[in-house]
Amino acid sequence: MNLSEWGRRLAGVFGRNRAASELEEEMRLHLDLRARQLRQQGLAADEAGYAARRRFGNEMALHDASARVWGWTAWERLLGDFRHAFRGLRKAPGFTAVAVATLAVGLGMNVAAFSLVHAVMLRSLPYAEPDRLVSLWEESFRGEPSQFNTSGQSLGGQTAAQRTTVSPANLADYAGSPAFATLASFDVAAKNLTGLGTPERLQGEAVSANFFDVLGVKPSVGRTFLPEEDRDGAAGAVIITDQFWRDRLGADTNVLARSIMLDAQPYQIVGVLPAGFQSPYQLTIPDRVEVYVPAAYPRELLANRGDHDVNAVARLRPGVSLQQAQADLAVISANLGKQFRPTNQNIRAAIAPLREDIVRNVRQSLWILLGASALIVLIACVNLANLLLVRATSRQHESSVRLALGGGRWSLVRQFLAESLTLAGAGCVAGLAVGFLLMRVLVWLAPQNIPRIQNVTMDWPVFAAAAAVALATGLVFGLVPAWQSSQAKPAEALKTSARSTGARAQARWRSALTAAEIALSLILLVGAGLLLRSFVRVMGVDLGFQPERVLAVGVNLPEFRYSDADRRLGFFEELERRVTALPGVEAAAFANRLPLRGGWSSGINLESSPLVMREPDFQAVSPGYFETLGIGLERGRLLVRSDRKGQPEVAVVNQAFARQYLQGADSIGCRFRRSGARWVTVVGVVDDIRRGGKTGEINPQVYLSAAQTDLYPVRLADFAVRTRSDPRQLVNALQRQVWAIDKDQPVTNVRTLEEIISRSVAERRFEMVLLIAFASVAVLLAMIGIFGVLSYIVNQRMGELGIRVALGATPARIVAMVLRQAGWWIAIGIGLGLGGALALARYLESLLFEVRHRDPWTYAAAVTLLLAVSLTAALIPARRGAKVDPMTALRYE
Amino acid sequence: MLILTTLATGPAKHGFEIAESILSISEDILQVEEGSLYPALQRILLKGWIQGDWGKTEENRRARFYRMTAEGRKQLDREVERYRRVARAIARVLATA
Numbered sequence: 001m002n003l004s005e006w007g008r009r010l011a012g013v014f015g016r017n018r019a020a021s022e023l024e025e026e027m028r029l030h031l032d033l034r035a036r037q038l039r040q041q042g043l044a045a046d047e048a049g050y051a052a053r054r055r056f057g058n059e060m061a062l063h064d065a066s067a068r069v070w071g072w073t074a075w076e077r078l079l080g081d082f083r084h085a086f087r088g089l090r091k092a093p094g095f096t097a098v099a100v101a102t103l104a105v106g107l108g109m110n111v112a113a114f115s116l117v118h119a120v121m122l123r124s125l126p127y128a129e130p131d132r133l134v135s136l137w138e139e140s141f142r143g144e145p146s147q148f149n150t151s152g153q154s155l156g157g158q159t160a161a162q163r164t165t166v167s168p169a170n171l172a173d174y175a176g177s178p179a180f181a182t183l184a185s186f187d188v189a190a191k192n193l194t195g196l197g198t199p200e201r202l203q204g205e206a207v208s209a210n211f212f213d214v215l216g217v218k219p220s221v222g223r224t225f226l227p228e229e230d231r232d233g234a235a236g237a238v239i240i241t242d243q244f245w246r247d248r249l250g251a252d253t254n255v256l257a258r259s260i261m262l263d264a265q266p267y268q269i270v271g272v273l274p275a276g277f278q279s280p281y282q283l284t285i286p287d288r289v290e291v292y293v294p295a296a297y298p299r300e301l302l303a304n305r306g307d308h309d310v311n312a313v314a315r316l317r318p319g320v321s322l323q324q325a326q327a328d329l330a331v332i333s334a335n336l337g338k339q340f341r342p343t344n345q346n347i348r349a350a351i352a353p354l355r356e357d358i359v360r361n362v363r364q365s366l367w368i369l370l371g372a373s374a375l376i377v378l379i380a381c382v383n384l385a386n387l388l389l390v391r392a393t394s395r396q397h398e399s400s401v402r403l404a405l406g407g408g409r410w411s412l413v414r415q416f417l418a419e420s421l422t423l424a425g426a427g428c429v430a431g432l433a434v435g436f437l438l439m440r441v442l443v444w445l446a447p448q449n450i451p452r453i454q455n456v457t458m459d460w461p462v463f464a465a466a467a468a469v470a471l472a473t474g475l476v477f478g479l480v481p482a483w484q485s486s487q488a489k490p491a492e493a494l495k496t497s498a499r500s501t502g503a504r505a506q507a508r509w510r511s512a513l514t515a516a517e518i519a520l521s522l523i524l525l526v527g528a529g530l531l532l533r534s535f536v537r538v539m540g541v542d543l544g545f546q547p548e549r550v551l552a553v554g555v556n557l558p559e560f561r562y563s564d565a566d567r568r569l570g571f572f573e574e575l576e577r578r579v580t581a582l583p584g585v586e587a588a589a590f591a592n593r594l595p596l597r598g599g600w601s602s603g604i605n606l607e608s609s610p611l612v613m614r615e616p617d618f619q620a621v622s623p624g625y626f627e628t629l630g631i632g633l634e635r636g637r638l639l640v641r642s643d644r645k646g647q648p649e650v651a652v653v654n655q656a657f658a659r660q661y662l663q664g665a666d667s668i669g670c671r672f673r674r675s676g677a678r679w680v681t682v683v684g685v686v687d688d689i690r691r692g693g694k695t696g697e698i699n700p701q702v703y704l705s706a707a708q709t710d711l712y713p714v715r716l717a718d719f720a721v722r723t724r725s726d727p728r729q730l731v732n733a734l735q736r737q738v739w740a741i742d743k744d745q746p747v748t749n750v751r752t753l754e755e756i757i758s759r760s761v762a763e764r765r766f767e768m769v770l771l772i773a774f775a776s777v778a779v780l781l782a783m784i785g786i787f788g789v790l791s792y793i794v795n796q797r798m799g800e801l802g803i804r805v806a807l808g809a810t811p812a813r814i815v816a817m818v819l820r821q822a823g824w825w826i827a828i829g830i831g832l833g834l835g836g837a838l839a840l841a842r843y844l845e846s847l848l849f850e851v852r853h854r855d856p857w858t859y860a861a862a863v864t865l866l867l868a869v870s871l872t873a874a875l876i877p878a879r880r881g882a883k884v885d886p887m888t889a890l891r892y893e
Numbered sequence: 894m895l896i897l898t899t900l901a902t903g904p905a906k907h908g909f910e911i912a913e914s915i916l917s918i919s920e921d922i923l924q925v926e927e928g929s930l931y932p933a934l935q936r937i938l939l940k941g942w943i944q945g946d947w948g949k950t951e952e953n954r955r956a957r958f959y960r961m962t963a964e965g966r967k968q969l970d971r972e973v974e975r976y977r978r979v980a981r982a983i984a985r986v987l988a989t990a
């Protein structure tokens with residue numbers, strides 16, 4: 001059959017009514033003409049009509065024959081099947097709604113979860129040949145790192161190999177590896193933009209000249225950086241994003257002739273990046289990176305291999321494997337270790353595919369999401385299978401009657417098939433809608449640091465796969481019973497009554513399926529319970545300071561205009577004085593870093609144990625710091641205004657300092673120093689706080705007076721205000737005070753401490769909410785399953801129950817009897833679920849906080865909850881069985 | 894093949910005319926129910942061998958006039974050829990008998 005014939009056939013399907021009437025007209029003409037001819041041959045008028053008809057044959061049969069020619073009959077039968085299926089489903093709205101909802105939830109959750117995972121983890125990165133890109137970092141193993149820029153989250157806590165950023169001095173050695181085609185470095189470099197409207201703090205990156213070449217990205221206008229622009233002291237050059245060009249420069253075509261002021265210095269624009277470009281760093285943060293400047297590492301930095309503070313990305317040579325490159329780097333690292341003993345001996349370079357490295361912090365949450373959604377799909381399929389089995393069994397009598405009346409087996413099977421397909425189709429459509437909705441909800445709910453979370457789109461192949469699974473489930477479990485009943489001997493089936501035909505094997509199947517559902521739900525429930533308990537624990541952690549009503553802002557003074565520590569101190573003291581005078585302000589303070597905003601640690605020697613190197617966290621703070629953050633004084637005194645340069649160097653320490661370094665002896669009066677610096681005397685002890693947030697460790701902590709210390713390169717950057725009412729109301733006033741001192745100085749990172757804390761637990765909350773949602777759906781589905789199966793069984797035993805009631809069984813006994821039947825498979829399901837949960841919960845271990853993955857309370861609570869829910873679901877049909885009126889029930893027989 | 898042969902020569906015909914000409918050509922030997930012409934017409938219409946256009950008869954009644962298409966002519970040639978082959982073979986068999 002060729003294509004055009006198919007085309008005509010298809011056209012025929014739609015134009016069939018017209019075609020039929022045309023055929024009718026043709027036949028009418030034929031008959032009329034024949035009749036006239038016969039009349040002319042002398043027949044009587046009515047006789048001629050009859051004769052014409054006789055010669056013509058059976059008109060209806062001919063119409064049918066023509067229809068069959070066009071293939072309309074099969075079509076019509078198909079339509080009929082579907083119409084019948086549709087009517088049948090509409091007559092069982094409960095069954096239909098539950099089946100479609102089950103499918104929709106299962107499909108929707110799965111496709112939403114997988115779309116998210118695909119966008120974040122699996123989709124290749126938007127660079128040229130992304131599979132050859134690797135992320136490179138350094139690890140310190142054994143021993144202690146000498147001096148790191150640590151983030152707030154990872155303060156302290158020495159592990160076997162601690163990941164750190166790369167020392168720029170080592171970059172050239174790594175780039176020399178034959179495994180790499182090219183290697184580039186990049187680092188965060190926020191800049192103050194002035195001269196284009198209000199001063200603003202821009203997110204930027206300082207990159208090596210070849211950064212864009214390594215990624216394989218070409219600017220849409222201009223060029224990438226030249227090597228000579230990437231040298232210390234070179235004139236400023238900047239590459240801007242497409243967004244910057246459009247939003248801030250009005251898409252100026254003459255953009256290469258312009259320069260912008262960053263940190264009060266002119267930067268010549270040399271290139272505009274293509275629209276949609278996202279650097280590896282950009283992929284991990286919600287804020288927009290707008291400018292790229294050459295890294296231009298200063299000579300001193302390149303001379304000191306102990307300063308680890310940049311990130312590196314490399315492109316493997318074609319054909320070089322990750323293992324080869326890793327082995328090569330091991331050799332290079334070992335050589336560097338021998339060559340530069342103090343700085344490099346405990347440092348080695350490590351690599352991982354860039355795509356994996358970007359998602360390393362969120363991978364676990366996503367796997368959990370995927371695992372949970374897979375469990376949900378399983379439960380949904382089991383539920384659907386269960387429902388279809390119940391329905392098929394309940395229709396066995398109908399099938400028997402149809403067979404007995406001469407219905408074809410094939411047409412019977414086709415009928416069931418049509419119903420399954422209708423159901424599956426509706427489920428898929430609903431699932432698609434649910435999936436779209438859930439995807440939005442997930443993206444909205446997810447913590448912002450999930451890379452590429454904003455790029456999530458519907459994953460059609462996944463939807464197709466999930467739909468195929470659901471369809472297969474529907475077909476198999478819709479067809480098997482259909483086939484069985486079509487094989488049934490109608491005579492035998494008819495002999496038994498309409499209700500008691502449920503085969504024992506099928507009843508066992510259904511019980512097994514329900515047990516499986518209970519088991520799967522229990523696994524999810526235990527997971528959700530563990531995360532919930534962890535979260536409650538986390539939220540219950542006492543931070544040691546009072547974050548309520550505290551506004552925190554960043555004020556990053558550019559090096560260019562505030563070249564020395566005294567000028568920076570002057571600015572902050574002036575700001576503190578002005579802000580304290582504002583109405584509604586209780587206290588104000590500044591520091592290099594507020595809690596949860598990163599920090600700095602440094603090695604010291606105590607006078608009492610000069611040979612041991614200690615590494616506490618350091619803070620340079622203003623005297624008002626303790627009052628503003630609500631940190632209590634335990635002994636001694638706090639820092640005061642007179643602790644300035646020229647006065648004896650003093651420090652306040654926390655309790656952990658005394659506990660860990662002085663074996664509990666009083667810290668007051670003890671002295672310590674950084675190597676080569678002056679001695680510092682401890683004058684006070686304050687309460688411990690968790691600088692890293694709720695899940696952070698309590699580390700020994702030293703507070704120095706910001707006005708006094710040049711102990712280490714203090715960079716005052718954070719300012720905090722405690723207010724009497726809503727701290728948000730103070731934002732504008734604070735901004736005005738900053739501008740009053742320096743009209744070009746932007747204020748950044750404006751957040752209340754409570755917001756910062758809430759963000760720090762966002763991932764945990766996301767994971768918990770996800771699992772709770774999934775577990776709830778699972779339990780709901782299991783409930784539906786139990787309810788459905790038991791209702792059916794009670795229906796089947798109605799006659800028997802009626803007899804029992806008639807013979808004097810009390811309702812309580814009937815309920816107990818039905819529940820006992822359900823109790824068996826509920827117990828089996830819970831047993832299996834416990835086993836599964838014990839096996840799977842250890843994958844949650846790293847997400848738990850002060851809760852073991854075998855926490856007996858969680859397991860007990862999950863089992864109790866599931867038991868209660870299952871029994872409730874079982875109780876409703878059981879009570880209906882008990883309420884049966886013996887007369888009604890017996891009359892059924 | 895009969896229908897195609899009928900349509901191979903002369904102007905486009907409608908159903909009755911086709912039936913008449915088949916009757917006259919075959920000299921009333923082929924006596925079938927005339928109506929079975931119509932499913933057959935539908936079939937070859939679907940195959941694309943003929944084309945039907947609505948027009949008016951001499952008495953000004955609406956009727957569908959069938960014409961043979963190029964595809965149909967090829968098909969007719971094929972069928973005639975096949976028929977001839979079979980006929981020749983039968984003739985030879987009969988001649989040797």
